[in-house]
Amino acid sequence: MNSLAEENYLKALFNLATENGDVNVTELSKRLGIKMPTVTSMMKKFAEKKLVHYESYKPLRLTEKGKREAGLVIRKHRLTEMFLVEKMNFAWEEVHDIAEQIEHIQSPLFFEKMDELLGHPKVDPHGSPIPDRNGKIVWKTYDKLSDCQEGDAVTLAAVINTSPEFLKYLNSRKISLGIRIKIRAVEPFDKSMVVSYGKSGSETLSNLVCERLLVEREES
Amino acid sequence: MNSLAEENYLKALFNLATENGDVNVTELSKRLGIKMPTVTSMMKKFAEKKLVHYESYKPLRLTEKGKREAGLVIRKHRLTEMFLVEKMNFAWEEVHDIAEQIEHIQSPLFFEKMDELLGHPKVDPHGSPIPDRNGKIVWKTYDKLSDCQEGDAVTLAAVINTSPEFLKYLNSRKISLGIRIKIRAVEPFDKSMVVSYGKSGSETLSNLVCERLLVEREES
DNA sequence: TAAATTTGTTAGTATTGTCTAACATTTTAT
DNA sequence: ATAAAATGTTAGACAATACTAACAAATTTA
Numbered sequence: 001m002n003s004l005a006e007e008n009y010l011k012a013l014f015n016l017a018t019e020n021g022d023v024n025v026t027e028l029s030k031r032l033g034i035k036m037p038t039v040t041s042m043m044k045k046f047a048e049k050k051l052v053h054y055e056s057y058k059p060l061r062l063t064e065k066g067k068r069e070a071g072l073v074i075r076k077h078r079l080t081e082m083f084l085v086e087k088m089n090f091a092w093e094e095v096h097d098i099a100e101q102i103e104h105i106q107s108p109l110f111f112e113k114m115d116e117l118l119g120h121p122k123v124d125p126h127g128s129p130i131p132d133r134n135g136k137i138v139w140k141t142y143d144k145l146s147d148c149q150e151g152d153a154v155t156l157a158a159v160i161n162t163s164p165e166f167l168k169y170l171n172s173r174k175i176s177l178g179i180r181i182k183i184r185a186v187e188p189f190d191k192s193m194v195v196s197y198g199k200s201g202s203e204t205l206s207n208l209v210c211e212r213l214l215v216e217r218e219e220s
Numbered sequence: 221m222n223s224l225a226e227e228n229y230l231k232a233l234f235n236l237a238t239e240n241g242d243v244n245v246t247e248l249s250k251r252l253g254i255k256m257p258t259v260t261s262m263m264k265k266f267a268e269k270k271l272v273h274y275e276s277y278k279p280l281r282l283t284e285k286g287k288r289e290a291g292l293v294i295r296k297h298r299l300t301e302m303f304l305v306e307k308m309n310f311a312w313e314e315v316h317d318i319a320e321q322i323e324h325i326q327s328p329l330f331f332e333k334m335d336e337l338l339g340h341p342k343v344d345p346h347g348s349p350i351p352d353r354n355g356k357i358v359w360k361t362y363d364k365l366s367d368c369q370e371g372d373a374v375t376l377a378a379v380i381n382t383s384p385e386f387l388k389y390l391n392s393r394k395i396s397l398g399i400r401i402k403i404r405a406v407e408p409f410d411k412s413m414v415v416s417y418g419k420s421g422s423e424t425l426s427n428l429v430c431e432r433l434l435v436e437r438e439e440s
Numbered sequence: 441t442a443a444a445t446t447t448g449t450t451a452g453t454a455t456t457g458t459c460t461a462a463c464a465t466t467t468t469a470t
Numbered sequence: 471a472t473a474a475a476a477t478g479t480t481a482g483a484c485a486a487t488a489c490t491a492a493c494a495a496a497t498t499t500a
Contacts, residue, residue: 003456003457005456005457005458024477024478025477025478025479026476026477026478034457034458034459035458035459035460036477036478036479037458037459037460037478037479037480037481038457038458038459039478040478040479040480041457041458041479041480042457056465056478056479057464057465057466057477057478057479087307088333088334088337089333089337090333094329097327098325098327098329098330101325101326101327102322102325105318105321105322106321107317107318107321109314109318110318113308113309113310114308117308117309223486223487225486225487225488244447244448245447245448245449246446246447246448254487254488254489255488255489255490256447256448256449257448257449257450257451257488257489257490258487258488258489259448260448260449260450261449261450261487261488262487265486276448276449276495277447277448277449277494277495277496
């Protein structure tokens with residue numbers, strides 16, 4: 001069984017590997033808000049527990065076991081986020097901190113119950129995939145809205161940045177997962193987009209925002 | 221803010237005081253499964269934090285602050301038990317261990333949401349009162365079934381022992397909170413009772429069981 | 441009331457997970 | 471190619487919470 005601290009390291013390792021490929025000690029240290037020497041010693045412990053392949057000065061790589069156990073922590077996190085939103089009426093920008101705590105509950109039954117009550121959801125409230133019972137993630141590949149063209153019609157499937165600030169910004173624009181977005185124009189100078197969706201006439205979204213919105217093109 | 225360990229000490233102190241009056245180090249040690257020297261040193265820390273009145277070799281007494289904070293932990297525990305049973309379809313004998321973990325979540329909003337979704341319940345699934353937002357418990361006084369007489373008709377309001385074994389025994393007899401029980405006979409020799417309730421013809425309950433069932437007499 | 445038992449404290453140690461300071465290696469830039 | 475910068479490790483310390491062994495006080499019993 002992994003401790004709470006270990007679960008946090010596992011999750012961070014997995015997420016960083018997904019985001020950036022190779023993970024180094026500095027990044028992991030920054031992500032966790034824990035100083036580098038502490039991270040180094042935890043990685044040695046992880047090596048003994050066969051959770052990472054560790055060699056001094058080399059990038060950190062989760063073993064298969066490490067990936068599985070990390071996936072299971074992320075599963076608990078994302079199921080919790082979904083439960084909080086769907087069953088407890090939380091808004092999507094409120095759930096992260098609570099899920100960070102509940103993900104450490106040791107009770108397979110508890111998470112099985114959540115999964116069942118939610119009808120075995122495939123994604124969390126931000127569109128991130130929920131790993132299966134073996135910790136395996138099935139990745140669907142989405143396009144960034146910023147990579148789409150004038151005239152494209154797309155559906156919003158996920159958001160990359162899940163900070164409360166960004167999510168509140170989206171709330172204020174009535175942007176939520178599942179909305180259909182039409183790209184009316186792309187400004188060449190700053191790559192901002194004029195889009196329409198829902199009941200809005202049209203809105204202008206900066207490139208920074210468009211890069212954080214993952215969409216599916218209409219099936220053709 | 222109290223740590224997880226401190227919250228456990230607070231809860232145990234409060235519960236022991238409710239059950240037995242005075243609390244001593246030995247009892248607290250046994251209840252927590254923590255050796256006495258560790259308990260002594262935690263009590264010194266509690267004295268500094270003004271959670272207990274501590275004097276060497278004297279019984280342990282929670283301060284008003286200590287009672288309030290203990291009550292708030294117990295509130296979190298009991299709200300959680302109720303939530304697990306009412307909203308997540310757990311059986312009453314399954315919830316204790318999970319609630320022991322969730323009670324330590326630091327998020328007032330999370331527990332407020334539970335309370336709201338449950339409609340501000342006054343008792344948990346075992347009939348124990350849920351402290352209010354200030355940690356105050358309003359005690360209703362019940363009678364033990366074992367103190368009732370032949371001919372009495374009562375309603376089951378709470379159970380004293382909440383061990384899974386006892387609760388499963390009650391399940392097997394279809395005994396649940398709220399059932400109306402009629403006392404058909406009391407065996408003088410061993411104080412066992414012949415009772416009827418629900419659809420059962422009649423059942424015999426040992427004195428040990430009857431002492432653990434708290435009932436309300438029919439309003440007169 | 442004195443001995444035995446129970447209860448409680450002190451002292452010293454261990455583990456987990458954190459830190460800072462100092463040093464070592466690797467990478468980048470001139 | 472070497473100096474500077476970035477990255478990573480070692481060594482030693484610390485806080486929280488637990489433990490055991492030894493001792494002290496209080497209570498019970500004979």
